[in-house]
Amino acid sequence: MSQATFPGDFLWGVATSAYQIEGSPLEDGAGPSNWHRFAHEPGRVLGGDHGDRACDHYRRYAGDLDLVRELGLNAYRFSLNWSRIRPEGRGRRNPRGLDFYERLIDAVLERGLTPFLTLHHWDMPLALEEAGGWTNPDTAAWFADYVHEVAGRFDDRVPYWASFNEPWVIIHAGLVEGVHPPGRRDPAEAARAAHGLLRAHAQADAAYRAVGRHAFGIVVNLEPKYPASEAQADLDAAARATAYMNRWFLEPVVHGRYPERLPEVFGAHWPDFPDADVSALRAPPDFIGVNYYTRAVVRADPAAWCGARAVPVEDALHTDMGWEVYPQGLTDTLRWVHKHFGERALYVTENGAAFPDGAPVDGRVTDPERCAYFEAHLAAAREARADGVDLRGYFAWSLLDNFEWQFGYARRFGLVHVDFATQRRTLKDSARVYARLVAEQGVSDRSG
Numbered sequence: 001m002s003q004a005t006f007p008g009d010f011l012w013g014v015a016t017s018a019y020q021i022e023g024s025p026l027e028d029g030a031g032p033s034n035w036h037r038f039a040h041e042p043g044r045v046l047g048g049d050h051g052d053r054a055c056d057h058y059r060r061y062a063g064d065l066d067l068v069r070e071l072g073l074n075a076y077r078f079s080l081n082w083s084r085i086r087p088e089g090r091g092r093r094n095p096r097g098l099d100f101y102e103r104l105i106d107a108v109l110e111r112g113l114t115p116f117l118t119l120h121h122w123d124m125p126l127a128l129e130e131a132g133g134w135t136n137p138d139t140a141a142w143f144a145d146y147v148h149e150v151a152g153r154f155d156d157r158v159p160y161w162a163s164f165n166e167p168w169v170i171i172h173a174g175l176v177e178g179v180h181p182p183g184r185r186d187p188a189e190a191a192r193a194a195h196g197l198l199r200a201h202a203q204a205d206a207a208y209r210a211v212g213r214h215a216f217g218i219v220v221n222l223e224p225k226y227p228a229s230e231a232q233a234d235l236d237a238a239a240r241a242t243a244y245m246n247r248w249f250l251e252p253v254v255h256g257r258y259p260e261r262l263p264e265v266f267g268a269h270w271p272d273f274p275d276a277d278v279s280a281l282r283a284p285p286d287f288i289g290v291n292y293y294t295r296a297v298v299r300a301d302p303a304a305w306c307g308a309r310a311v312p313v314e315d316a317l318h319t320d321m322g323w324e325v326y327p328q329g330l331t332d333t334l335r336w337v338h339k340h341f342g343e344r345a346l347y348v349t350e351n352g353a354a355f356p357d358g359a360p361v362d363g364r365v366t367d368p369e370r371c372a373y374f375e376a377h378l379a380a381a382r383e384a385r386a387d388g389v390d391l392r393g394y395f396a397w398s399l400l401d402n403f404e405w406q407f408g409y410a411r412r413f414g415l416v417h418v419d420f421a422t423q424r425r426t427l428k429d430s431a432r433v434y435a436r437l438v439a440e441q442g443v444s445d446r447s448g
């Protein structure tokens with residue numbers, strides 16, 4: 001890919017999230033989050049890992065942002081830990097939490113980077129989870145109150161605001177699979193919690209717009225579902241899986257309705273939401289952030305969730321997460337969002353791959369699969385733009401190797417290798433490749 005095909009004001013960045021990199025979760029008056037407690041429960045996270053230290057970004061953020069700058073990028077996506085700002089999630093404020101994010105945002109700006117802020121990337125104040133989490137009807141207002149406060153403080157410096165990162169994962173992993181907090185398997189509770197989360201998005205949208213003047217949107221993880229055959233049963237299975245994973249959050253937010261096939265997925269567990277409650281979920285975002293990693297090929301199977309079973313794709317490269325590398329899926333996904341959810345600004349807010357990198361040798365980490373991954377996915381993004389998709393930015397996941405949730409530190413997604421014992425950072429080859437691909441596009445920073 002040698003020709004410039006992205007405009008000069010395209011955002012080229014890396015993405016991170018608070019619990020995965022910050023460490024120091026209780027520092028400076030912060031309250032515990034649900035993830036803090038969950039990770040400390042025996043058996044929840046591989047190897048008993050937790051985010052107490054993580055990448056120590058809470059202290060090392062300046063050096064980490066220097067790396068982003070050194071790579072020639074012009075944007076940085078990160079999230080706030082709500083529990084630093086409101087230790088109990090509501091009521092009492094903790095000014096030192098806001099001060100940390102002020103230092104962080106100013107450091108982002110000082111390096112000519114555009115801040116892209118996520119308000120909720122999975123870590124919820126523990127007190128709120130204990131009060132019922134997203135199923136508590138008051139949680140939406142508490143979230144909106146927190147959003148109002150941080151928007152009032154930072155909107156003069158932050159042009160991009162995302163309410164949630166991957167709401168589907170919050171609900172599916174937390175309440176269907178039970179592998180994230182609150183760690184239960186209860187489909188009826190999942191449907192109610194998703195509804196509460198969507199109410200929170202709508203209320204946060206209103207709270208933001210009362211004080212903010214910039215772009216407010218949402219970030220979803222999308223995985224195109226391809227039917228394993230043209231048989232009607234497989235086509236239906238793919239449609240159900242699409243409704244569940246790809247439409248569940250976008251349809252209410254953009255169109256004020258649930259996907260037609262969603263009640264079919266939940267069967268008797270689907271609550272009878274009044275029409276007015278569902279249409280009130282509509283809060284059209286200024287942008288949609290798309291997190292893309294892989295695809296699924298599905299076959300009808302009445303015994304499987306959604307009546308759809310993912311079939312393994314042989315002869316394809318798979319990452320350390322077991323995810324097939326399938327760049328065409330990114331083009332297809334961006335086209336699909338553009339077609340079904342309107343001509344609004346899209347950002348690839350996450351894209352990347354975990355591979356079992358070795359330790360640095362002579363200051364170098366060779367990760368050819370990840371280099372190839374980024375080359376192919378940037379080409380796929382370019383193809384979507386050529387088709388008329390209004391794609392305005394791309395963020396690689398992730399800047400640093402970090403705490404990969406239930407897999408702890410055993411899955412490495414970073415462009416930068418982290419030695420967790422010494423906290424030494426080493427650029428991987430993929431960081432240099434990504435930097436070169438971006439440089440070829442003629443990137444411009446905030447100053448020019």
Ligand code: IFM
Binds near residue numbers: 350404
């Ligand atoms: O690490 C996660 C991130 O927090 C959300 N999106 C997917 C990434 C890789 O699993």
